[in-house]
Amino acid sequence: MRKIRLVEVRSEIAAGTRGASMGIDAMKIASIKRHSDFFMRFEPVSIQDENRLLFREPQYAFAKYAEGVYTMVNRVCQNIADLRTEGLFPIVLAGDHSTAAGTICGIKKAHPEKRLGVIWIDAHADFHSPYTTPSGNMHGMPLAMVTATDNEECESNDVEEETEAIWERIKQIGANGPKISPSDIVYIGVRDTEKAEDHLIEKFGIKNFTTEELNDKGVVTVAKEALQLLKDCDQIYISFDVDSLDTSVSTGTGTPVPNGLTKEQAFELNQELIKDKRVCCWEIVEVNPTLDTENKMAEIAFEILEATTDSLIENF
Helix, strand or coil, X not given: CCCEEEEEECCCCCCCCCCHHHHHHHHHHHHHHCCCCHHHHCCEEEECCCHHHHHCCCCXXXXXXXXXXXXXHHHHHHHHHHHHHCCCEEEEEECCHHHHHHHHHHHHHHCCCCCEEEEEECCCCCCCCCCCCCCCCHHHCHHHHHHCCCCHHHCCCCCCHHHHHHHHHHHCCCCCCCCCCHHHEEEECCCCCCHHHHHHHHHHCCEEECHHHHHHHCHHHHHHHHHHHCCCCCEEEEEEEHHHECCCCCXXXXXXXXXXXXXXXXXXXXXXXXXXXXXXXXXXXXXXXXXXXXXXXXXXXXXXXXXXXXXXXXXX
């Protein structure tokens, strides 16, 4: 059996809405309510955050709190690299989605010779750069960070030199240049994109399994097809953003989008995907209990976390 290590990342500086840093503790409250011993079973690693930066205005308009994002991606990268070098399986509980770039950088740093594929379960493509972002919020940029993609052909922002400099530093975390190829990304549930992201999805031929495909084909078939698209990859990382869920259940997250996955689909999808022996890390992000009532989102997120972990254990 693989030895699992929980990694807790309470960072929310890259989100546009406050509160995602509390998502991990909200899931712990949910576990207590369910009388679960989950958080006693696995030794946690807690990564220091930079949320104090939120008490002042962001320095970079098109990459808000980029100095803190750089620090966080770097910290997560080093921690994940250490765990993977030790042969441990990280299950990452994170606030905003930007630090997923650190997870990917860390996996690649530990095993630079291995080709890494990414399954991104999300309502959003998260493929903006400072040159294309409509908001400046860097939780919409992690895949651009790890593919070193500026997408300047779709440039809409007049980015200052200081922003360009720190963006270049972020792209070099873990190793110089891209950590993954855009063609080794598979989306599931993405349904809220901008034209700049659509351009990249089309340019690199990135497959997005829509909610309609999940409904038509069934979860098991979609999981098999997603894994088959990454057949040439040695390792696979799965990132699960709770806003991939439909708004009927995903109230406690910063950017909910209608027409998403049902709770049952999310359960089955993550349980199926994590059975693949190449999966080396799983992550859940963007639970925000301040937007919720009665901790419902965290309760669903915890149930998915526990069920996915159990599936991982049962299949090794």
